[in-house]
Structure formats: structure tokens, C-alpha cells
């Protein structure tokens with residue numbers, strides 16, 4: 001078999017290769033197969049950069065290596081010069097290269113004894129396993145370059161920090177987790193993985209790996225669309241809740257299609273329902289569905305919230321990533337079939353909670369069932385009741401009227417085109433294809449949060465703000481109208 005020279009590995013390529021060697025292969029040799037970076041993913045990158053910049057303020061007089069990733073050699077050179085200057089206490093984006101592996105370390109901090117602390121900045125609130133590997137590979141390259149590492153760890157967001165509304169307290173906003181012992185213990189493993197991935201990249205052919213659950217962990221792979229283009233419509237991965245062990249058994253039997261599952265294959269009751277529905281192409285309707293959908297008090301409300309949570313808190317008395325509600329939509333169905341729509345969307349960069357609650361309670365009135373989709377809204381109501389004592393009792397009383405439409409569907413109905421999911425994004429097009437989300441500019445909650453933050457950004461032009469506002473109102477209103485229509489559609493099953 002012919003072989004080729006392995007391309008240099010960066011830290012992110014190394015981590016991609018650990019998730020799946022084929023992902024690394026594609027990144028190196030066939031990057032055009034990747035799907036475009038979504039707005040939500042781009043926003044995650046942007047948050048990472050913002051948090052990274054903020055963290056450097058904890059190291060006054062630190063110096064940034066300005067050369068970008070395409071100028072790695074020059075960046076290594078600049079790093080070396082700064083390391084030799086004893087007056088430089090810390091270096092940001094320090095560059096190193098050894099044994100065909102190149103890295104940029106977020107922060108290296110000089111220690112008096114000539115060693116360095118290695119600090120990786122993360123915008124998350126805890127240490128995930130993938131971060132250990134991230135720091136461990138950096139640790140290895142630094143050691144191989146002759147740098148003595150004193151401490152190595154993660155500087156991450158502390159989600160217990162409460163912003164006072166004046167000045168950010170960076171010492172409290174960030175928290176350092178020392179991982180020196182763990183990353184030292186991982187060095188043999190890292191060396192072995194680097195060797196294996198290098199060899200894989202020198203091979204003439206791509207490794208043969210099929211898409212499965214590993215494609216989503218720790219991150220959804222950018223080659224997912226490409227790798228799943230030939231998977232069957234009713235793929236076994238869509239058996240809601242299937243374990244890794246069971247999936248492994250199906251791979252060993254070469255079963256990919258739910259219709260090919262052997263009769264003896266163990267399934268949960270829900271998976272069994274999915275299989276039966278798919279095999280017979282006939283919807284599942286429990287004998288309790290009608291009662292669940294009609295056990296209501298008019299007027300019926302169909303309610304949805306949108307929230308935003310930023311890594312760096314914006315308003316007084318909020319924590320990092322706290323979900324702050326900024327929009328609600330309420331469709332109200334009267335007994336005579338009249339449908340009204342009420343909505344609220346905060347327009348400015350201010351804490352929206354008081355206004356949100358006052359307008360919401362006004363719209364919900366004193367009576368009537370309130371349909372929600374999942375229990376997310378309940379959690380937000382509880383949080384608001386704690387924060388706004390003047391509304392505490394009223395908010396808690398509304399909880400008594402809540403009914404979760406998603407839970408009713410999960411327990412009492414299934415359609416083959418749900419593809420194992422009970423998310424509105426699957427349920428709606430399966431039941432009402434004309435009402436799907438395809439024509440909306442905003443199609444999911446994360447995107448709505450990002451667009452909201454863009455709308456209240458003073459730098460956004462007025463015309464664009466207006467457009468974003470329109471898109472947000474369309475999106476949230478669509479979700480609640482979807483609930484009205486789904487309930488109506490399901491009730492048609494019981495008309496004689």
C-alpha cells in the first residue's frame with residue numbers, strides 16, 4: 001500500500017481525530033465535504049473569543065502573539081523571543097511546534113523559578129473530559145519544546161458568580177481548575193494517539209468508519225450530512241433512547257434499517273412503538289389521547305418563551321448563562337373557535353424580566369388551560385417567581401394551569417416521520433407539512449437568542465433591528481400556532 005507524508009497536526013485536528021479518525025482525514029484531505037458553519041456554532045466561537053479576551057485581563061502586562069494561524073513559524077519565533085525576555089509575565093496565543101504537532105496556547109504565565117503555567121480558557125462552566133485531552137496535548141508539546149510546565153489547567157466560567165450590574169469582577173467570574181496531575185498521567189496515552197493518527201493520515205485510503213452516535217460527541221461533526229447521505233430513512237439510530245451497547249449489536253449484525261430489526265431484538269416500549277409504526281406505516285394512537293387533549297378549561301392558551309443566556313452576564317442579579325426571558329407568544333383559543341394572538345418582545349438592551357412578567361400575566365388572565373411544549377417554560381416561571389417577589393404567588397398559580405403537549409404526544413401518539421424525536425421541529429412537519437419551519441429565517445431557539453442579542457446591540461443598524469424583530473416575532477408566534485394546529489390535527493382522529 002502506498003503512503004504519503006502526514007500533514008501537521010494542530011490541537012483542534014488532534015481532538016477531531018480522537019472523536020473520529022475519518023473526521024480528521026476529511027479535515028486534512030477533503031475539507032470541502034464539510035457543511036457550512038451554522039450561525040449558532042459561529043456564535044459559540046465568538047463567545048469563546050470574547051471570553052478568551054476577557055480572561056487575558058487577569059494577566060496584566062501579558063503580550064499577545066499577533067501572527068495568525070497561517071503564520072505559525074513566525075508566531076513560534078515571536079513566542080521564543082518573548083519567553084527569553086524576563087520582563088514579560090505572560091504570553092497570549094503562544095505558539096509551539098514539535099514532532100509535526102503545532103499548538104497555540106491561550107495563556108502561558110511565567111513563574112519565578114523559570115517554569116510556566118499553562119492556562120487554557122474555556123467559556124463553559126465546568127471541566128469536560130475533552131478539555132483534559134486539550135490541555136494534555138499542549139502540555140506534551142511544551143515539554144517536548146523544552147518548556148518546564150509548573151501548573152496546567154482550565155480557566156473557565158464560574159456560574160455561581162452574580163453580577164452586581166456595575167463592574168465585572170473577573171476574579172469571581174473565572175475559576176481555575178488545576179489539571180496538572182491528570183494531564184501528566186495522560187502523557188503516554190497522548191503520545192500513542194498522536195502516533196496512531198499520524199499513521200492513519202499517511203495511509204493511502206480514508207479509514208472505513210460509519211456514522212453513529214460518536215459523530216455527536218463531544219461535538220456534532222461537520223461531515224455529518226456527508227456521512228449520513230446514504231443512511232436509510234428509518235435508521236436504527238432514530239430508535240429513541242437506544243444504548244451504545246444495543247447499537248453495537250446492530251452494527252455487528254449489519255442492521256441499519258428499523259424495518260430489518262430481528263423480532264427477538266430487545267426494545268423498550270417506546271422503541272417497540274416506533275418499530276411497529278414504521279413497519280406498518282400506520283400512526284400509533286393510544287386510547288387516552290383524546291381524553292388528554294380535551295381535558296381542558298377554556299380559554300386555552302398556547303404559550304412559548306424565548307430566552308437568552310450569555311457567558312458574561314449583562315444585567316444586575318444575573319449569573320453567567322442564566323436564561324433571561326425576553327419574548328413570549330400566547331395563542332388563545334375560545335370555546336367558540338375564535339383564535340387570538342398576544343405577544344411580547346423586549347426592544348432594548350435592558351433587563352426584560354419585570355416587563356415580561358407584567359405583560360404575560362395580563363395576557364394569561366385568571367383562568368384557562370395553558371399548553372406548553374416541554375417543561376422549559378415552567379422552569380423559567382419558577383425562576384421569575386423567586387426573582388420578582390411581587391409576582392411570586394400569581395406566577396406560581398399559573399403553574400397549576402400548565403399542560404405539556406409534548407409529554408401527551410410522547411405518551412399517546414407516534415408518527416413514523418417523527419424519526420424518533422418529539423421536538424416540534426419533527427412533530428409539526430410530520431403532522432402538518434405545510435406549516436413546517438422551512439420558510440422561517442429563524443428556525444430554532446439558539447438562533448433566536450443570538451438574533452435577539454444582535455437586535456439589542458447598539459452597533460446594529462435600525463433597518464436590520466427591524467428585520468430581526470420581525471423574524472423573532474414570526475418564529476415565536478409560529479411555535480404557538482404550531483401547538484394550536486397540532487392539537488386540532490390530532491383531534492381530527494376522533495371525529496366521526
Ligand code: SF4
Nearest residue numbers: 020023215221224227
Ligand atoms: S460524521 Fe461521523 S463518521 Fe463521518 S467523519 Fe464525522 S464523526 Fe466520522
